[in-house]
Amino acid sequence: MASKKKKAAKAGAGAIGAAQAARNNPYVQRVVEDDELRENLRTAYDSAKKAYERMSNGKGPAKALLDDKKTQKELKEAASSLKEAADALRGGKKKKSGGIGKKLLLLVVGAGVALALSEGLRKKVLDTLFGAEEEFEYTSTTTPSSTGTPVGTS
Numbered sequence: 001m002a003s004k005k006k007k008a009a010k011a012g013a014g015a016i017g018a019a020q021a022a023r024n025n026p027y028v029q030r031v032v033e034d035d036e037l038r039e040n041l042r043t044a045y046d047s048a049k050k051a052y053e054r055m056s057n058g059k060g061p062a063k064a065l066l067d068d069k070k071t072q073k074e075l076k077e078a079a080s081s082l083k084e085a086a087d088a089l090r091g092g093k094k095k096k097s098g099g100i101g102k103k104l105l106l107l108v109v110g111a112g113v114a115l116a117l118s119e120g121l122r123k124k125v126l127d128t129l130f131g132a133e134e135e136f137e138y139t140s141t142t143t144p145s146s147t148g149t150p151v152g153t154s
C-alpha cells in the first residue's frame with residue numbers, strides 16, 4: 001500500500017512540474033494569449049485533416065496529391081496557416097507592403113533606364129563625375145613627304 005502512495009505522489013509531483021513548466025514556457029503563453037495564433041493553428045489543423053481525409057479515400061495518396069485540386073488547396077492553406085503561426089511564435093513582424101527596399105530598387109532601375117536612353121543625361125552625369133571633357137584639335141608638326149612613292153616600296 002505504501003508503494004502505491006509513493007507512485008501516486010511521484011505522479012502528482014510530475015504533473016505539477018509539467019504544469020509549472022508549461023506556465024513558464026513563452027510559446028505556451030503566446031498560444032494562450034494570442035487569438036490570431038490560435039486561429040492559425042486551428043485552420044492549419046482543420047485543413048490538414050480535410051486533406052488527409054481526401055487522400056485516404058481509397059484512390060491512393062499520389063492520385064489525390066497530383067490530380068485533386070481540393071486536396072492541393074487544403075494542403076496550401078494548411079502550410080500557409082502553419083507558416084503564419086510559426087512567424088507569430090518567433091515574434092516575426094508582418095511584412096509591410098511597399099517597403100523601402102522595393103522603392104530603392106525601383107529608383108535604381110529607373111535611373112539606369114534613364115541613363116541608357118538619354119545621351120544628354122549620360123554626358124551630364126559623366127561630366128559631373130569625371131569633369132568636363134577637354135576638346136582639342138590635333139595638328140601635326142611634321143610635314144608629309146612628297147616623294148610620290150608609297151612607303152616601303154623603294
